[in-house]
Amino acid sequence: MLRTMEPVDRLPLSPDISRESVPVQWPDGKKCAVMLTFDFDAETMWLSRDTTNARRPALISHGTYAAKIAIPEILKVLNEFNLPATFFVPGWTAENHTARVAQILEAGHEVGHHGYLHFWPEPDKPAEEEREIELGLEVLQKLFNLKPTGYRCPAGETTDRLIPLLQKYAFSYDSSFMDDLHPYVHKRGGKSTGVVEVPWHWSLDDVPFTVYSLRGQRAIQTNEHILNIWKEEFHEYYQRGALFDLIMHPQAIGRPSRLVLLREFIKFVRAYPGVWFATGNQVADHVLKANQ
Numbered sequence: 001m002l003r004t005m006e007p008v009d010r011l012p013l014s015p016d017i018s019r020e021s022v023p024v025q026w027p028d029g030k031k032c033a034v035m036l037t038f039d040f041d042a043e044t045m046w047l048s049r050d051t052t053n054a055r056r057p058a059l060i061s062h063g064t065y066a067a068k069i070a071i072p073e074i075l076k077v078l079n080e081f082n083l084p085a086t087f088f089v090p091g092w093t094a095e096n097h098t099a100r101v102a103q104i105l106e107a108g109h110e111v112g113h114h115g116y117l118h119f120w121p122e123p124d125k126p127a128e129e130e131r132e133i134e135l136g137l138e139v140l141q142k143l144f145n146l147k148p149t150g151y152r153c154p155a156g157e158t159t160d161r162l163i164p165l166l167q168k169y170a171f172s173y174d175s176s177f178m179d180d181l182h183p184y185v186h187k188r189g190g191k192s193t194g195v196v197e198v199p200w201h202w203s204l205d206d207v208p209f210t211v212y213s214l215r216g217q218r219a220i221q222t223n224e225h226i227l228n229i230w231k232e233e234f235h236e237y238y239q240r241g242a243l244f245d246l247i248m249h250p251q252a253i254g255r256p257s258r259l260v261l262l263r264e265f266i267k268f269v270r271a272y273p274g275v276w277f278a279t280g281n282q283v284a285d286h287v288l289k290a291n292q
């Protein structure tokens with residue numbers, strides 16, 4: 001018996017499937033855009049799927065490294081190159097590593113929403129999904145008087161309620177979908193939602209190449225391997241005038257040799273003329289204005 005699940009006769013975003021992929025005209029004649037993004041999951045990466053890990057201190061210390069060591073190192077790199085970045089921060093991280101998030105904001109970088117405990121939303125648990133968004137908003141508001149405009153879902157997990165929820169809570173962009181190389185405005189029922197999609201992809205994410213645990217084993221890759229993929233992808237994105245959305249995690253890219261990788265990749269990108277390094281918020285603003 002092959003089919004044990006209910007047949008899928010409709011995709012949640014079916015009105016968008018026929019949408020054409022349209023390159024964006026970047027500001028000041030720039031040829032492509034690059035977003036340096038950091039998902040500051042910290043311990044939530046290890047807590048969200050198994051909250052009993054809260055009682056496994058060595059295991060979750062993997063995430064503690066992000067706050068203890070990595071964030072200052074990453075801020076140093078960004079400062080050296082004078083580049084803006086976007087940090088997606090779960091509410092739990094903001095509560096438990098408040099000083100680090102304050103440092104990110106003081107350095108002038110954008111902070112976006114990344115859930116509360118980094119829970120992966122379940123299609124049949126709408127209340128839990130909305131609560132994660134509300135809690136994340138409440139924490140950033142309370143601690144930093146901040147209303148984030150951008151959202152990235154934890155681990156690429158979403159439901160078809162995501163875009164309506166982002167509309168309801170007045171986000172201007174999302175960075176959860178992998179269906180394009182160019183940013184676009186989400187539509188529902190043929191109408192603009194006012195939510196820009198800033199697409200991503202696992203190949204531009206550091207975790208699949210670097211994060212190892214006995215409970216989730218993957219091969220740890222060399223910098224050369226990762227750089228090859230990122231450089232080759234970037235070259236092609238550049239030819240297409242696309243948006244290169246690099247997804248890094250302080251606990252991964254903040255390891256000593258990975259910081260060398262980050263510096264080397266930034267130098268590689270800067271050798272191309274006409275690259276716009278932007279935050280998610282800047283990209284979303286630009287796309288919304290272009291679509292008015």
Ligand SMILES: [Zn+2]
Pocket residue numbers: 039041114118153154155
């Ligand atoms: Zn994350």
